[in-house]
Amino acid sequence: MLTVSYSLTPEDLVELDAEARGGWFFRILRIPVMALIGAIGLILLWQAFFSFSREPGFGNLVLAGLGGVFLWVALDWPGLRWLLQRLSDPTAPQQVSFVDGKLVYSSGRKTQELRWFPERGFKENEKFFLLRTPENGRLAIPKRAFSPDQERSLRELLRRKPLLGDSIDCRFTLTQDELNESSVARHSWIGTRPRKLLLRALCAGCALVVLWLPTLRGTSWKQELRNEPAVAVWFLFIAAWNVYAAVGSPGLNALNRLDHERRVRLNNSDVEVTLDGRTSTYPWSRFSSYQETTNFFLFSPQRIRFSMIPKKALQPQDEEKLRALLESKLPRTSGSRI
Numbered sequence: 001m002l003t004v005s006y007s008l009t010p011e012d013l014v015e016l017d018a019e020a021r022g023g024w025f026f027r028i029l030r031i032p033v034m035a036l037i038g039a040i041g042l043i044l045l046w047q048a049f050f051s052f053s054r055e056p057g058f059g060n061l062v063l064a065g066l067g068g069v070f071l072w073v074a075l076d077w078p079g080l081r082w083l084l085q086r087l088s089d090p091t092a093p094q095q096v097s098f099v100d101g102k103l104v105y106s107s108g109r110k111t112q113e114l115r116w117f118p119e120r121g122f123k124e125n126e127k128f129f130l131l132r133t134p135e136n137g138r139l140a141i142p143k144r145a146f147s148p149d150q151e152r153s154l155r156e157l158l159r160r161k162p163l164l165g166d167s168i169d170c171r172f173t174l175t176q177d178e179l180n181e182s183s184v185a186r187h188s189w190i191g192t193r194p195r196k197l198l199l200r201a202l203c204a205g206c207a208l209v210v211l212w213l214p215t216l217r218g219t220s221w222k223q224e225l226r227n228e229p230a231v232a233v234w235f236l237f238i239a240a241w242n243v244y245a246a247v248g249s250p251g252l253n254a255l256n257r258l259d260h261e262r263r264v265r266l267n268n269s270d271v272e273v274t275l276d277g278r279t280s281t282y283p284w285s286r287f288s289s290y291q292e293t294t295n296f297f298l299f300s301p302q303r304i305r306f307s308m309i310p311k312k313a314l315q316p317q318d319e320e321k322l323r324a325l326l327e328s329k330l331p332r333t334s335g336s337r338i
Contacts, residue, residue, distance in 0.1 A: 041070030
């Protein structure tokens, strides 16, 4: 077991904040992006206090609030860092122990056992080791906290390669009912039929509200297109998108290619997916989490998209092997990602 104790200094916090902002490319890109966000905020405030001031109402208050939020973001969230530092003391003494693929993290009187996957949750720069865990986000440990022997032990832990073992190979086709069932399991907050119907009703309502806006202002779409064509086209696009979602997104399900056979091969190093004769190989670091249901193993490369393996496509011994493999590679969770 490797244990290190450390405390972050104010200088460390400044350097970590700079690290979080990214390299020179992102810092340069940040300037026009923040300027654009600030300009949108000023436009919204101008609309609220001057353009629509002759007809004050709730809409003006909403526009003013949105404008204020955009300006707050453009000015780099003033006051937020001060508030976060008051709510939690980042300079308090901390301790991290590395134990068999897990971290035991202590800060003050609080101790947590955190899952950690070295191949997907480790980064370093000149002064810090940066660890990422599903439960606690990022942990930054100054390199000065490690003795030479401790740093050598950590690097040996990171270089340790998993045994390849046997691969798990399965072939299957999916039905629409299976896809619907897995969607409910993966996205329970929108996957059920009543909630889908509610979302479609909300989209229909949004489309009607957008189409009614010119009448509310005492004009027509023809006048809006003549006076402010860019704004009018944008609102019409929003209305069209909501109408498409309200009628059930026709044609979208064809992209799932349910009538095509899929082949998935998994081992300790990667995941290989074959569809339509095209094979793609993904390292485990591309996936964020996994979930097991009664009929499926689901694992997700992105927050919305997900891949699945029906249990019916597995041999009994392969089901247990796959469960153990996923447990060793990915955090078991229903929605969060690291």
